[in-house]
Amino acid sequence: MSDNDIAKKIMNYMFxxxxxxxxxxxxxxxxxxxxxxxxxVQYFIDEYWDDAKLPSKKPLDICITYLKIMDSVGFxxxxxxxxxxxxxxxxxxxxxxxxxxxxxxQRTREEGLFLKNxxxxxxxxxxxxxxxxxxxxxxxxxxxxxxxxxxxxxxxTRPKEEIVTRENYIIxxxxxxAFLLRQKTYASLMNSIREHAxxxxxxxxxxxxxxxxxxxxxxxxxxxxxxxxxxxxxxEELTNLGLGKLELVSYSQSQARVQIRxxxxxxxxxxxxxxxxxxTPQVECDMLRGVLAGSLxxxxxxxxxxxxxxxxxMGADYxxxxxxxxxxxxxxxxxxx
Numbered sequence: 001m002s003d004n005d006i007a008k009k010i011m012n013y014m015f016x017x018x019x020x021x022x023x024x025x026x027x028x029x030x031x032x033x034x035x036x037x038x039x040x041v042q043y044f045i046d047e048y049w050d051d052a053k054l055p056s057k058k059p060l061d062i063c064i065t066y067l068k069i070m071d072s073v074g075f076x077x078x079x080x081x082x083x084x085x086x087x088x089x090x091x092x093x094x095x096x097x098x099x100x101x102x103x104x105x106q107r108t109r110e111e112g113l114f115l116k117n118x119x120x121x122x123x124x125x126x127x128x129x130x131x132x133x134x135x136x137x138x139x140x141x142x143x144x145x146x147x148x149x150x151x152x153x154x155x156x157t158r159p160k161e162e163i164v165t166r167e168n169y170i171i172x173x174x175x176x177x178a179f180l181l182r183q184k185t186y187a188s189l190m191n192s193i194r195e196h197a198x199x200x201x202x203x204x205x206x207x208x209x210x211x212x213x214x215x216x217x218x219x220x221x222x223x224x225x226x227x228x229x230x231x232x233x234x235x236e237e238l239t240n241l242g243l244g245k246l247e248l249v250s251y252s253q254s255q256a257r258v259q260i261r262x263x264x265x266x267x268x269x270x271x272x273x274x275x276x277x278x279x280t281p282q283v284e285c286d287m288l289r290g291v292l293a294g295s296l297x298x299x300x301x302x303x304x305x306x307x308x309x310x311x312x313x314m315g316a317d318y319x320x321x322x323x324x325x326x327x328x329x330x331x332x333x334x335x336x337x
Contacts, residue, residue: 209290217298
């Protein structure tokens with residue numbers, strides 16, 4: 001194995017280690033690895049990039065020129081990559097076994113890491129940002145069964161931000177200030193409401209979750225390509241926030257119908273540890289179903305209701321939610337039309 005091959009393997013291990021670390025840090029989100037790669041590539045750009053070599057400032061020419069420079073220093077073979085324009089977007093393809101970062105991609109999938117970025121596409125983001133200034137590009141990648149990776153760079157004027165960010169000592173979630181709350185503190189708060197106003201508890205939790213879902217989904221939509229991708233990203237973010245492991249079971253865009261499961265729900269666990277919220281046996285995750293209803297109302301652009309069909313607090317293996325459009329009741333007979 002040559003020194004160059006060893007250096008590439010070490011680089012893959014470095015990215016993999018960074019991904020593993022990020023996966024264990026609370027609230028680490030989707031773009032942090034992307035930011036890390038872009039920042040790392042900037043050092044290479046500062047040393048090796050020469051604007052004079054650009055035939056034009058078209059995004060396609062910028063990316064092709066960047067590949068040629070990487071080729072000239074022996075890092076890759078530019079001929080292995082195919083890049084073409086598709087409207088304002090760029091399409092890239094490369095045979096998977098010829099990509100420098102194949103080991104990183106393979107290991108992140110095998111280890112189930114919360115990482116969906118393509119390192120190569122992030123390097124293109126870096127050079128496009130360097131040459132074009134503040135223009136932003138979102139990325140999407142598909143590792144296909146034919147042995148090729150297919151990537152896409154999509155221009156967007158919207159800034160890319162994490163759902164949860166920290167500015168000095170201020171934590172923000174979807175742009176609004178937030179703070180960490182212990183489960184025991186949350187349980188005490190709910191028990192206090194139950195003692196003084198038990199009749200409103202279920203409605204308060206659902207509505208609080210609903211309003212939160214509106215904000216979270218609105219933020220997630222800024223960098224998503226399709227409604228289903230937006231929902232999938234949102235479920236990943238909610239999982240990353242510690243609400244439970246959420247998974248999409250079924251999805252129908254035409255019917256606006258969604259089935260979601262949650263393993264180890266925060267609310268179900270709170271009920272099992274600190275006692276049930278309600279005086280009669282019933283499902284406990286009203287805030288979560290509110291979050292899902294609010295989020296899906298944004299995603300589908302119509303009023304969505306969400307019901308919890310099974311709950312771990314009542315002995316089920318997982319909590320299950322069914323979301324449907326709010327029924328449109330016809331006006332009462334004799335009413336105003």
